[in-house]
């Protein structure tokens with residue numbers, strides 16, 4: 001990103017031929033190698049990727065969505081509204097808690113343009129529920145000759161169950177299951193820049209690339225550089241050691257405890273170490289936590305005042321309040337940030353002593 005912003009780039013130049021090249025070429029091969037997809041495309045974010053995908057594939061047609069998946073993700077991103085904006089008509093099938101593969105099959109007409117599967121990233125439905133396997137829905141689509149679009153949300157390329165978390169759907173599985181296009185974010189669990197990535201059938205990817213909206217949503221050169229660099233960490237098999245979100249998820253409780261002890265010693269203010277939980281996922285993995293060792297600041301001025309003081313240092317420090325005391329979670333601070341953290345906390349709390 002630094003090189004790209006400070007000088008010339010080959011953003012749209014093919015260095016082999018000297019002719020005009022495509023900006024997608026900087027990451028298309030990487031994302032295909034990582035996911036097994038035929039082709040891929042990156043745009044501004046996943047919301048625009050989905051809008052583009054539905055507009056290119058199903059404008060003027062019906063899109064079949066399970067009632068349990070016509071959801072709102074984050075601030076104002078509502079699946080029914082996105083469908084409407086892309087010119088498609090939403091056909092909700094099944095019920096809030098149970099949708100069967102037959103619900104999809106019986107709602108396909110000559111007006112159907114696509115079946116859309118949406119991962120309910122930020123909430124859980126528990127109890128008396130049913131969702132068909134992706135493969136079953138793909139089968140329905142294949143029989144009817146209708147593309148299956150799969151909005152995965154987080155772009156998680158690594159198996160989250162290895163870290164004691166629930167399974168987050170991964171793009172590789174979506175492609176293996178035979179969906180036509182999968183959509184996911186470049187931030188969230190991919191851990192890269194804001195971006196939206198679409199992978200899958202190369203004819204459909206071409207259709208998306210040529211759609212007028214594609215230009216309006218295209219990724220700029222800095223995000224392109226960041227996305228390429230992020231994907232390279234996965235290609236090299238070093239993502240867990242290099243990408244911040246995975247470094248944080250992967251850190252062991254022993255390591256967190258020893259860092260909390262180190263912080264307690266270095267901070268000149270009454271503190272204690274308490275067991276606790278880190279919330280993870282950045283808009284995915286609802287309700288999922290990992291055990292941690294928190295540093296609790298035994299504030300004499302009140303927790304709100306302490307949080308305020310920490311936020312107003314040269315480097316703002318953001319803690320959280322639990323049981324009327326401020327907690328700092330070592331899982332959320334990378335080791336190379338520790339010196340700055342300790343210096344800032346000492347300075348901010350000095351005034352309270």
Ligand SMILES: *Cc1c(COP(=O)(O)O)cnc(C)c1O
Nearest residue numbers: 045046047073119121152153185
């Ligand atoms: C987060 C999310 C989006 C939006 O992605 P952005 O990259 O934030 O635009 C869309 N769909 C699902 C299922 C999501 O979880």
